[in-house]
Amino acid sequence: MGRQTIRSSHANDPRRQPTIKTLIPYAELIRLHRLGGNLNIFFPCFYGYIITVLTTHPLPSPPKVFGFRLPLMVASAFLLRSMGCAWNDIMDASADRQVERTRSRPMARRAISVPMACFFTAGLFVLWISTLIPLIPDHGHLVVYTLPQILMVLIYPLGKRVSYYAQFWLGITLGWGVFLGAEMAGFDVVTHITKAFGALLEGKYVPIRRLSPLNEPRVHSLGACYAGYVVWSVIYDTIYAFQDVRDDRKAGLKSMAVLLGAKAKPLLAVLSAFQVLIFAYVAVLIRAEQLPDAFHNVLEPRDILKNMWSYFLYAVLGNFVALASIIAKVDLEDPKSCNWWFQHANIWVGVSIGAGLVAQYIFMAL
Template sequence: MADTPLTPEPHGQVSDAVRGNWVDTWAPAPSRPYLRLSRADRPIGTWLLFLPCMMGLMLSMLNDNIVTWHDAWTVAGCAAGAFLMRGAGCTWNDITDRDYDAQVARTQSRPIPSGQVSVKAAVFWMGLQALLSLFILLSFYPNAVFLGVVALVPVLIYPFAKRFTWWPQFFLGIAFNWGALLAWTAHSNQLQWPAVVLYLSGITWTLFYDTIYAHQDTEDDALIGVKSTARLFAENTHRWLMWFLILTVSLMGVAVVGATIDRSPLSLVIALGGPWAMGWHLFWQLRSLNTEDQDVLLRLFRSNRQAGLIPLLFFACALFV
């Protein structure tokens, strides 16, 4: 932990935000603290929430070989919902963690501990984002709406997980990959087993990338008593991440087979190229990992946007075979 409080970035910027991001550059000044609270200046989280949605939607389309204009709305709804619900979830996380964030060097510049936003205002902002998300959710099929409401449970639990378990990244995976179930159901109005297996692969992927992310704060977390898989695995992190890599690729492969079993062999082979190529990207991350280098940790974490886009490219190609 830093001996002295971290000096806030100029103009209220958050320390780990992308430099030159649209919030700090173009957004109206009064809106910036709230957009920072939603992590709009750090878009990787929105991508990591959105990508499982797209995987679920595309495998569902591969499964029944039906593509309609309704799917275009599902894409738009999932994109907007990912932005809004990620913002609401991050706001909730910062409300519950405000005392912890004030003690960790990387998070002292966040809007609540730095005094940019009051807790009362943050609660209002969280409710507004959640309400807008609900309006979008209600446009989906009834079964998808039910899944969307149930998704609130892991979202509410996650911020407290680091206080009672060494596996908070598992709880994050439960919350962040729920979109795989929801988007599959938004297409077909029924939840089928390949979607569940895809969801499980997303959880192991989250364990992979968020363990990397959590290594940024291991020293501070140890001092204030916050648990994480990064602290739990310590020098064995590489070995654990390799297992998560294998599980992610294997489970996604099973989901692909289940979704494409009635399609042509060529379509199956192309779709299976998705988890295979994603696995090589994760292996590159593992080979590049240095848990003592903050810049490397953040760069590898952010590279999971590309990791998640890779299988989508293969799934899209398989749709037209």
């Protein structure tokens, strides 16, 4: 009886309730109630990481691949996504008040002051960097890979105001995680590319075929993965944007949904086919890195299918089925349908590609 009285007194303690009530808007600000969005940050980073692992000689052991790095990558994705959401809501507060779906967000309803929200966002940035230090111990490399990501995150909210192609900018921003993941696995793709163009920057003409770092299949595979994720981001974020297309038009906001209207589905279908082909090409490049001389010759389709069948099963065939289902069944005129397919599409397509990469690693490691 005494314990129940103590619990009841704590539950009704007026000094405790305001604290919890004050924290709720911050949880809403980072979309703590919608954790699925963290996958948008995690997937490209994970893809770049595993592609680098698959093209490393000798192949790293499972404990090294899936040890402490993976939990840190998950934490890093959560913090970066939280920071991006907070900054987006700070910048979009006035616009969010004009859209029915977003007018209840904490910044739009003024549940958090702008200075406090900025301070909170800065704290998330510090925590994000702290998760990356063990993954990228070289401070110079840390700056090279995080600075572009931060700049793109900061600029992204302006996209709706100046261009109809905010979805494309989002893809460029999120896709950068591919190169960040490669660096976490020990491959500095940025340095490889800058070295390749070093002679050109000095004013010397060098034929592109002689820029040896660009002849590395690993560089091409990461670049192809980046391009594929940009295309995928355009697809799912355009579907997402159709939730607010009517309000966006009234408010003068721009998006690919506003631009395309009824023409969106055919374009999304074409982009889906293109995305599948890109990730199929990634398999060719991974196999080429495993056989370095093959990159300069013609790879046999039989050899690729024989050695990359697990990747093709999930990352290509599974990816194709998921995308085909999404494009066929989503009703772009129904906000509820757009929201449902947006949330589930990320999981289906993202997991398909990730499963293909992991299955390929297991196949090679056995």
